[in-house]
Amino acid sequence: MKQTISVLVENRAGVLNRITGLFSRRAFNIESLAVGVTDDPTVSRITIIVDSGNSVVEQVEKQLNKLIEVIKVRTLNEHSLIGRELILIKVNANNKTRQDIMTICNICGAKADDITPTSMTLELSATKEKVDTFESLMRPFSILEVARTGVIAIQKGSGKI
């Protein structure tokens, strides 16, 4: 089962290294990892998606908590979280295909960031599943390049972790 773990850490050099080192050392698999600073410049938030059973996720949480630079760890409730991923995708496009690509973009809520006579670069921010679908819909047009951020997530409601 995919689970989203949100980790608040000290915003310091080497911290990400400790986190990823812990995952590899303890043989936990990371599906996705995204990191960025929070409203407090001394704190970063790392969003990690793991695909494991509950006991493994509990162990991941406990081991993360043991790291001195980890301030808080919380496994987010799947049913009430907002999870988003950003994709930038460059596809082959010409006079014949451009209209079809734009139709898909309109349906999916993606927009065009760059356009050339032979290509288009598109942007979509959505759930991981929608991003996956969008990417697969672009595949027939021949994808030149893809960059994805990994999922960032936050719990719905007024509470914070």
Next chain:
Amino acid sequence: MNGAQALIESLRRENVTHMFGYAGATICPVVDALLAAPEIGYTLVRTEQNAGHMASGYARVSGKAGVCMVTSGPGATNLLTGIATAYMDSIPMVAITGQVPSSLLGRDIFQEVDITGAAAPFTKHSYLVKDADELPRIVKEAFHIASTGRPGPVLIDIPIDIQEQELKAFSYPETVNIRGYRPSVKGNDLQIKRVVKAIGEAKQPLICAGGGVWLADAKEELRTLVERLDVPMVKTMMGLSLLPSDHPLNMGMIGAHGNRCANKALVKSDLLIMVGCRAADRTILSPDEIQRRMSIVHIDVDPAEIGKNMQAAVPLVGNIKVILNQLLAQEITVADAPEWKAMLRELRREEVTREFPRREGSVFPGTVMRELGRMLDDDAVVCADVGQNQIFACKYLPQKNGRFLTTGGLGTMGYSLPAAVGVKTALPDRQTVVICGDGSFQMEMNELAAVRAAGHDIKIVLFRNHNLGLVRQIQTLPPYHGAFGVSLDGSPDFAAIAGAYGVPALELSDENRLSETLGAFLQTPGPCLLICEVSPDVSTTD
């Protein structure tokens, strides 16, 4: 005041009175500052790994974090095994390494290695110091982290330019404030009640105690609880000396190499109360099987230990000393299980009195252990190495009210002698005995120099079977096809080696002369080596 002087002043504030180390170019400013601090003792090791082991032995008997210090590059990488050993046994330690100038970090210059990176998997925390003004805070935090919660090694890597940097002002912090580090102390009251209930409902409860009890300095509390509940107790390798061997509730050591009686108790009990132990593979062979059969109460300071190897029905997290006191304040009723206790007592008696095999021209290690234990002081410290010698010591050395130190976690050969040096440094008047094999002794015999230099009275029992005995034992069983690469051909005359260091040696190959030889050995003033001839065919299951 420069960084090096600030470091030494900080160590002084932490009441550090001894360091184990090996100097080198990038740590010279610190060594120079030590010159002006004669109240901090210093032991020069003969290889850096042993600085870690000495600090470990020192920490384990003094209750203070051990401190070791080495230079950058190879000095630091040599120390890694010492750090890893301490990490696996949760020993409080502060390791200080010199580093190349910070402006040259990452350029692969002479004796540069990323030691905080290399040590990350087995340090509780580490610091690469970037500014000398941060040193007082870092040292304060390092000692706090190393010695609280689940203890462990903390590494401070200090580039030489930081050691030489002048501080703006030296001020040592009174308190530590790390927002990501708040170890649990008190046990949850509700969980305490659940433990009491679980014990009350059990018919054949069993306590299993490990090294965590020592780390929390909770031996007395544990013993009081065990006696008050009148519940049999088994121990892990790290908890061996928690209860004297002849205590009526002591059932010995569990595990792959443990006592038959203890393992039987483990299988037959219906409630296992684990105190400060982690159910690793050598201790509990089939955790799934155990937890299917019985209910488990798991008391530990590290929440991550609970549910890592076994799922506990009742987890209880906190400082073991505090929790045991919480439990002692409770009214606990236990089922009187006379048959259960009588059965275990009988099994124990059989094991303790059983006849050991005899072989002409050699001694059986179990026989030596039994007699040695009988002759040792009540509070003696025994440091056992790794291999057959360790297993025999664990199984058959009678424990009294002293300490039994070995590396149960990492199983690092060459631990015993340097650990004993650490013990003697902390407790100069305590009888201290090393038990090792001819394999492990050759990994540590260079430290006879440290023994001699300090004049430590350390007695070394060396079991010589001319082989890496435990590996050989494994190789002779399926799926393997026979001994290979385990013969210690080319080993020196150990008596001559000891003699070269000015340490007298005795030899023993006849069990009829056992008591007399052990007596002479223990009465020899100063250090002494006893070489016991053992048949290569001896197995720990004999």
